Amino acid sequence: MINSRLAVSVHILALIATHPDQALSSDYIAGSVNTNPVVIRRLIGSLRQAGLLSTVAGKSGATLTKDPQDITLLMIYRAVEPKETLFSMHEQPNPACPVGRDIQSTLNQSFTRAQQALEAELGSETLADILHRLVPAR
Amino acid sequence: MINSRLAVSVHILALIATHPDQALSSDYIAGSVNTNPVVIRRLIGSLRQAGLLSTVAGKSGATLTKDPQDITLLMIYRAVEPKETLFSMHEQPNPACPVGRDIQSTLNQSFTRAQQALEAELGSETLADILHRLVPAR
DNA sequence: TTACATGTAATTATTTTAGTTACAGAATTT
């Protein structure tokens, strides 16, 4: 199961996008997400590093640096997910066994394709789509 | 990151498929995978429950109950992955916040689509495909 | 300067995953 960082990050970005004129503090956001403010600050740090938003140290509030329709779920996912590969594999299968010798490269092809399918889907949806579904009256 | 149970399970099934006339013990398979035999027996238990292979208690060896071209990676994945949803979400977002109130159902739609894309890809590849790539001379 | 924020390191707690021990019971061997 994939961690909840994408979910929380979308939540954060949706809050920022729907409150363009308010400076939301990490405490406030944490209250909506229902977690610790530090968790929020860390994710915001990753989102900033990825160029999705900007902040001023010591000052509450964050600003999106792109239009919601230009921020895909894939960008968000990549911003907060350090691992490149989606599927784990067992380490050091027995090289003396014909199956063990080649299983990793073989699986790697399948896993890469599956991951690409997932990422293509995430890449086709934007924060704007989320906002539209979140707030129908818009 | 997704656990390595699919990887190990494909390894197990590939071993069984490539040794149709040999009764492979969990000890032998564990030697090729490089893990503990109990890990293998547990996965084989799940694969049996899913109807992908059959075994006889106390007797070494397992037999595939379907042709490799009729066993998809999705079947294997579902056999050994108890969780239905791929992405986790944060629990109990604040219902007093308009974003918190609707974020789960909104994300659920996106996550479901992404998961379906992944599963469609896993469903399009079979154990036979794996075997062909594993043992080119076949 | 006081109050309140962020950014981040360090620590702790929780959950998930994998590995191990232990053993009852089935199958096989001698």
Add this chain to the structure above:
DNA sequence: AAATTCTGTAACTAAAATAATTACATGTAA
């Protein structure tokens, strides 16, 4: 039939990943 070897499974331990928390240096602003 006794000894051996294996599976199936529960129980436990270890390791890794994830999330939560504490602590505090530093920036902002009234």
